[in-house]
Amino acid sequence: MDDLLELLRAGLPAEALITDPDITASYANDMASFCDAGIPAVVALPRTVEQVQHIMRTATALRVPVVPQGARTGLSGAANASDGCIVLSLIKMDRILEISPVDRIAVVEPGVINAVLSRAVNEHGLYYPPDPSSWEMCTIGGNIGTASGGLCCVKYGVTAEYVLGLDVVLADGRLLSTGRRTAKGVAGYDLTRLLVGSEGSLGIVVKAVLALKPQPPRQLVLAAEFPSAASACDAICAIMERGHTPSLLELMDRTTVRAVNRMANMGLPDSTEALLLAAFDTPDPTADLAAVAELCTAAGATEVVPAEDAAESEMLLQARRMSLTALETVKPATMIDDVCVPRSKLGAMLEGTAAVAEKYDLTIGVCAHAGDGNTHPVVCFDHTDADESRRARESFDEIMALGLELGGTITGEHGVGVLKKEWLARELGEVSVELHRGIKQAFDPLGLLNPGKVF
Amino acid sequence: MDDLLELLRAGLPAEALITDPDITASYANDMASFCDAGIPAVVALPRTVEQVQHIMRTATALRVPVVPQGARTGLSGAANASDGCIVLSLIKMDRILEISPVDRIAVVEPGVINAVLSRAVNEHGLYYPPDPSSWEMCTIGGNIGTASGGLCCVKYGVTAEYVLGLDVVLADGRLLSTGRRTAKGVAGYDLTRLLVGSEGSLGIVVKAVLALKPQPPRQLVLAAEFPSAASACDAICAIMERGHTPSLLELMDRTTVRAVNRMANMGLPDSTEALLLAAFDTPDPTADLAAVAELCTAAGATEVVPAEDAAESEMLLQARRMSLTALETVKPATMIDDVCVPRSKLGAMLEGTAAVAEKYDLTIGVCAHAGDGNTHPVVCFDHTDADESRRARESFDEIMALGLELGGTITGEHGVGVLKKEWLARELGEVSVELHRGIKQAFDPLGLLNPGKVF
Known part of the structure; x- marks a missing residue:
């Protein structure tokens, strides 16, 4: 440990190293707070490429693991510290x-x-x-x-x-x-x-x-209310099948809509079963939205409201953007899934997720990048309740299993980190994991970079 | 050799194996005819995944190299056979x-x-x-x-x-x-x-x-004549800087235009120094082409002719598509470069290429995917003339060196094959090549797949 700090100091200015345990502890994890995290030996905040090289040479010389970090907004624990590691934060290299x-x-x-x-x-x-x-x-x-x-x-x-x-x-x-x-x-x-x-x-x-x-023209957003998730998914499939290219195609289920309304009083339709947001940033977004509105109505939408202008569009986007935060207020804790399925299987995915919620007697709100088939089922639970925590974990896993069954992936965009390591192996299979190990060996033969993550 | 055929036959129907040396010889190379090629031991034409697996298991058991092939239209010798190899042609797996x-x-x-x-x-x-x-x-x-x-x-x-x-x-x-x-x-x-x-x-x-x-709307094409390659490049930079998104932005130099006219009498302007083709497949291509026409004129275009309709557009595309073939008629042999530079350096690239042609007293026609900065300088030479062949090879190399100097790459789209192996190492540098070797080792530890290619 003394060796480590001495060697690091030889190539870094004093302000680039944090050793105060109260402060280093605050760099222990990203936003997947329920994933295990260790205690870093030191946090390094380099400003130059040479300083990063010095840190890595030091780590290699002393065989100390290194955990790179950005803003630690990740949702899978990929930036979580391991015990005794160097946390290498890149936030000062911001030019x-x-x-x-x-x-x-x-x-x-x-x-x-x-x-x-x-x-x-x-x-x-x-x-x-x-x-x-x-x-x-x-x-x-x-x-x-x-x-x-x-x-x-x-x-x-x-x-x-x-x-x-x-x-x-x-x-x-x-x-x-x-x-x-x-x-x-x-x-x-x-x-x-x-x-x-x-x-x-x-x-x-x-x-x-x-x-x-x-830079495209500003996008114009439309909101459509559906009496069921299934009818919203029908609309999504119809929109994509007809060759439309929306700049955004998002779904919020009833739980999500209500959570957002409660948090920010956005005036979203509380009674809806599924709210679809579609947007276009084309030369004539009004015409594109009109075509999409027709497809929504044909699929059973009970109300279709195009935004009047950019301000109204922005308000709808804000509502969507705050979905995860709003769902976090439903219960003391959440686990956010990130299953992506082929678009044509989105209806089956949402139906299956609802069945999982019922089976485990849990609230699971879903918001989704619906046009991509990328769902974020958010399992809401009380982490101080052991049984509810167990059910939450099991339902979280069952949702991933469902995604794989439907030809999807366990992670559309959040990554694997420590949260989904076991599931990654299940998705990839042995041959792929072995090749992953071979590639890792070629880049990092001592296994110092972010050990214990991904696979 | 007998072992090889016997083992292959154990898992393949008779018609999936070609051993007649007159026929196997015809599978020796792709379209980079000036690259070395060996004589395959056998050509295998599997129809199923299992058959491909059988071929690879056999190759591994006997340590026989395998050269995969498609239609052999490649331009870098990547599909050229090596002596004694199994040529694995995938053309029968065409569903x-x-x-x-x-x-x-x-x-x-x-x-x-x-x-x-x-x-x-x-x-x-x-x-x-x-x-x-x-x-x-x-x-x-x-x-x-x-x-x-x-x-x-x-x-x-x-x-x-x-x-x-x-x-x-x-x-x-x-x-x-x-x-x-x-x-x-x-x-x-x-x-x-x-x-x-x-x-x-x-x-x-x-x-x-x-x-x-x-499927986008059919594209509409515009042709613009320029008094110099430099002014055409100015137009290209202006088009991209103004935020246009053409579906095609191609350049043909004087040599290329003349060669195409000679071959197919396309009625292209023989006197032009550089011909720019731009196309849009937007909802209103006429308006987009008008905006681009203005930028061309401002950059010095002497004539700007939008295609009247889809048929005229298709004719212009045909002219562009036959450029390489037409340049092959200029001299008995050609070497086709594939240097891609940052778009802003396209003018410098064309100027430098012209200087190389002059220095080596050679005809080098250039057609380019100009919007991408991807140039195809075609060195035309007589391969029966030893001195001209030497000059061709040297000019070909000098063009790649110029591309690297300008921050570009030796290959925008044709690949490395055997043609540019040495140059790849120069572009990538030692660290990268070492990692390439490590990855190759993880996938193909015996080095049986397409040996001697790429790096």
Whole structure:
């Protein structure tokens, strides 16, 4: 321990190291508070690539595990500390190094906040689509680590699709450059994509080249009330089957709508069984919304209300964005699932989730990136009640099992972390897990990077 | 050799094996005819996953190298046989297994021809964008192996962006499933993307889940003549900087235009220095083309001609598609470069390429996916002239060096194969190459899959 601090200090300024146990303890976990977390030996907050290299060389020399962290808004415990580790927080490396409207790229350090980047590129008429609900807090480095999604994915895809190239400090301190600054490129294996979503287990991202889009027109949102989740899912399938490309297609179930109303009095229809939000950022969103409104009505919507203007649209988005937070007020604790199924199976997924809630006598609210088939069933429970906690855990697992049965995945966008490790092995199968281990071995032979996470 | 055939025959029908040396010799190489190719021991044409597994188990048992092949339209020698290898041709596995308009996916075997899939999904109102120039011949498996591009990339991206999941037979015959059928998913490392573009060096793709888009309106094309390559590049930068999203943005230099006219009498303007083709498949392409026409004129275009209709648009596309073939008629042999630079460096790239042509006293025609900064300088030479051949090779290399200097890549879409192996190491650097070797080791510890290719 003394060795560790001495060696770290040799290459880092004093303010880049936190050793006060009261403060280091506050870096112990991300937002998956129910996942186990250890006590870090030290928190390092480097400002330069060289400092990150120094930290990793030190870790390798002393065989000390390293847990990389961004804003710790993750939901799977991937950023949770392990005992005696170095927490490597990238939040001080927060510079936007370049924005190029001609090349449509931004070059950033990992600690840049998602919303800060979004606003900066907006000023150049550009758009960085990935928008996790935590976008005002989460970092680009964290987004890259977890390959995070958001509301925009149904039209614009996930973080992975916007990462063109990376600078990465490897476990032994060497610097790797992957990918490119160009629109296209197929030189060698796609190490960039291998690193995106690897949850800090392969290397420390210290720079990223991100692809940007031209800023689209402001989106216009429509809200449609349905008498059942099934009829809402019919509408979703019809919308996608007819070739529409909404910029957002979100579902909130009754539990979610009520929780949001209780928290913020948003005036959402309390009596609805399922609320569908659809949006378009096309040249003529009114016409697109009208077509979608017709499909909703045909599927059984009891009311369809297009937003009058951007302000009303924004209000509806706010309601959707606060869904998880609102569901957290239903009971003292929550476990948030992240099952993504083929869109055509969304109805079966919601029906099955309702059956799980009934079986375990629990409240499970569902909000979903419905256009992507990505559901967030939120299991609400009292963690001081042992039996309810057990039922919560079992229902959480049963929902993942259901997702796999329906041809889906246990995680659409939140990642694996420690929360879903066992389930990952179940989804991937032995052959894949063995290849994962081989790749990990090639990048991090001593197993120092975020040990115990993912697989 | 006798062992090999005997063992192969134990799990394959007679018609799945070709041993006649006159016929096997015809499978020796892809379209990079100037790259070395060996003589295969046998050509295997399996029809089932089990047969592919049998071939790989046999290869592993006897330590025989395997070279996977699609339609052999590749341009880098990645499908060239090595002496004594099993050529594993996937062209008989050519079934489209599923097309789902709701899930917007197709599930296909690797031997499906790109154009066959495109037309099949069109019938469901869907669109499979990747469109390499060889799309009427090339296979989806080959497209996946080389991560191939095409004309549509400037708006729709490359093959990699459409591959959601794969079934892959590993070197030892085990079956690996990667990825998903869902719109999103972040479970584990992105093995799918690692395999895409790996040029058959990591496994044999036997099934692919592909993402589809709704079919866009037919694109309308505009042709603009420029007095110099530099002014055409200015127009390209202006178009992208202003936030336009053309469905195609292609450049043909004077040499290319003349070659196309000579071959097909297309009525292109023979006197032009650079011909720019821009297209939009938006709801109002005429308005978009008018805006682009203005930017072209401002950049110095001497004539701007929007196509009157779909037929005229198709004619212009045909001219562009035949560029490489037309340039092959200039001299007895050609070497096709594939350098991709940041869009903002396209002017410098074209200027530098012209200087290389002058320095080596060679004709180098350039066509380019200009919106992506992806140039195809085609070095035209007489391969029976030793000195000219030497100059061709040197100029070919100098063009790649120029691309790297400008922050680009040696290959935007054609891949590495045997043609650019040395240059790949130069682009990637030692750290990256070492990681490539580690990954290869994890997938193919005996080094049997496409040995001697890529790195």
